[in-house]
Amino acid sequence: MLRVDTIVLGVNDPERAAEFWGRALRYVRRPPRHPEDWIVIEPPAGTAGIPIGLDLSASPAVDFPRIHLDLSISDGRLDEEVDRLVALGAQRVRWEHYPTDPDPTESPYVVLADPEGNRFCVVAPATTPAGATGPAD
Numbered sequence: 001m002l003r004v005d006t007i008v009l010g011v012n013d014p015e016r017a018a019e020f021w022g023r024a025l026r027y028v029r030r031p032p033r034h035p036e037d038w039i040v041i042e043p044p045a046g047t048a049g050i051p052i053g054l055d056l057s058a059s060p061a062v063d064f065p066r067i068h069l070d071l072s073i074s075d076g077r078l079d080e081e082v083d084r085l086v087a088l089g090a091q092r093v094r095w096e097h098y099p100t101d102p103d104p105t106e107s108p109y110v111v112l113a114d115p116e117g118n119r120f121c122v123v124a125p126a127t128t129p130a131g132a133t134g135p136a137d
Contacts, residue, residue, distance in 0.1 A: 007051075024085055039053070
């Protein structure tokens with residue numbers, strides 16, 4: 001059985017990317033296994049999450065990437081989390097694919113770019129439809 005072990009992002013400045021993503025996700029830097037190893041940040045011990053590798057790349061970030069990260073927030077405060085990430089160095093992305101008539105049962109999201117230009121989404125929980133109940137206890 002396969003599982004995702006690490007997500008690797010191509011970046012122009014691994015130090016800057018490690019600083020941003022470490023603070024954004026509250027991850028810690030893994031000690032390098034080899035002197036020329038790329039930077040890997042990971043959740044603190046005892047915390048769930050997938051490590052992120054930051055590897056030097058000469059390829060530019062693209063406007064509509066084939067793969068991106070969706071970062072979920074648990075408390076529904078989407079605007080506050082977006083503001084926090086922007087204060088850390090993320091940039092708001094002009095995204096023409098936002099729904100024009102959002103469905104309240106679908107998760108709202110905001111598209112941002114990290115300081116390297118890699119796009120990612122910040123996703124809040126969907127609004128619970130009227131009359132719906134949570135999972136059975």
